[in-house]
Amino acid sequence: MAERRSGGVAAERLKSFIERIERLEEEKRALGEDVKEVYSEAKGAGFDVKTMRQIIRLRRMDEQDRDEQEALLDTYMRALGMLPQRGGRRAAE
Numbered sequence: 001m002a003e004r005r006s007g008g009v010a011a012e013r014l015k016s017f018i019e020r021i022e023r024l025e026e027e028k029r030a031l032g033e034d035v036k037e038v039y040s041e042a043k044g045a046g047f048d049v050k051t052m053r054q055i056i057r058l059r060r061m062d063e064q065d066r067d068e069q070e071a072l073l074d075t076y077m078r079a080l081g082m083l084p085q086r087g088g089r090r091a092a093e
Contacts, residue, residue, distance in 0.1 A: 039049045058066055077083045 039052065042052060043049050061069070074083065078085055
């Protein structure tokens with residue numbers, strides 16, 4: 001079967017790629033709706049969805065990146081007086 005060409009493009013092959021992407025995009029939308037439903041269920045069961053999202057984001061990170069982010073957050077919070085300094089004083093004191 002010879003592919004139809006238009007302007008040097010294999011039309012049938014292009015159409016196949018486009019249709020596959022469209023199907024995958026639809027599946028992605030459906031999965032997004034499923035995820036929203038699970039969060040809604042969790043919220044109904046008394047869980048804090050914002051915290052759950054943060055945990056999921058942290059679990060996606062590798063351990064080194066997560067440790068680095070936590071150390072930087074700790075440093076900034078101490079600088080702003082939100083946590084005691086390592087010697088026991090708050091920065092704002």
